[in-house]
Amino acid sequence: VPLAEHTGLIKPLSLYVVRAALAQCRAWNDVGLELGVAVNLTIPDLLDLELPDRIAALLRDTGVPPGRLELEITESTILADPFRVRQVLTRLNEMGLKLAIDDFGTGYSSLAYLKRLPVQTIKIDRSFVTGMCDDPSDATIVRSTIDLGRNLGLAIVAEGVETRETWNALRGLGCSLAQGYLIGRAVPADELERLLATTTETPPPAAAGG
Numbered sequence: 001v002p003l004a005e006h007t008g009l010i011k012p013l014s015l016y017v018v019r020a021a022l023a024q025c026r027a028w029n030d031v032g033l034e035l036g037v038a039v040n041l042t043i044p045d046l047l048d049l050e051l052p053d054r055i056a057a058l059l060r061d062t063g064v065p066p067g068r069l070e071l072e073i074t075e076s077t078i079l080a081d082p083f084r085v086r087q088v089l090t091r092l093n094e095m096g097l098k099l100a101i102d103d104f105g106t107g108y109s110s111l112a113y114l115k116r117l118p119v120q121t122i123k124i125d126r127s128f129v130t131g132m133c134d135d136p137s138d139a140t141i142v143r144s145t146i147d148l149g150r151n152l153g154l155a156i157v158a159e160g161v162e163t164r165e166t167w168n169a170l171r172g173l174g175c176s177l178a179q180g181y182l183i184g185r186a187v188p189a190d191e192l193e194r195l196l197a198t199t200t201e202t203p204p205p206a207a208a209g210g
Contacts (some may be wrong), residue, residue, distance in 0.1 A: 014093070047088070
């Protein structure tokens with residue numbers, strides 16, 4: 001990704017990833033699996049005022065409802081150019097896409113930006129989640145982030161959930177969404193279909209990112 005950013009190839013690469021994700025989403029939906037997909041965007045992507053039009057075209061081409069696509073950004077992305085990024089995110093939100101702040105807590109964004117951005121989800125960075133059962137400071141950060149998101153009416157996803165102890169602690173704090181090895185490791189799309197068809201145990205609610 002850094003190489004693509006430096007060579008100017010990141011925009012076509014990001015659109016390729018979005019197209020591939022939407023194509024897979026459509027394939028899942030066609031066989032009755034009502035799954036959405038999430039794609040990470042970079043700073044150059046969100047400084048591109050034409051990005052919403054390009055994504056709208058991909059949605060039309062694949063026939064995927066906008067609400068099935070979530071776009072993830074980081075706090076550093078917001079700080080690159082807050083006004084321009086907000087313009088792009090506002091248009092994407094008006095299209096019906098879901099927007100999430102990924103790796104929350106590792107950047108230096110102002111809460112004022114968070115309040116003004118049209119995002120629906122905060123994803124707590126794994127560096128805090130994995131240590132929350134042993135480190136009181138990490139636990140405090142996780143608890144505060146969950147409370148912040150809840151008070152702002154945002155969904156909260158805990159990243160890096162690898163143990164049942166961590167998941168139980170998160171549930172006790174009111175966090176109902178998680179992603180991590182406790183739920184499952186990354187697998188090819190066809191293997192995911194087989195897992196969903198054969199699983200009998202109900203795992204914690206999951207939020208997959210791509």
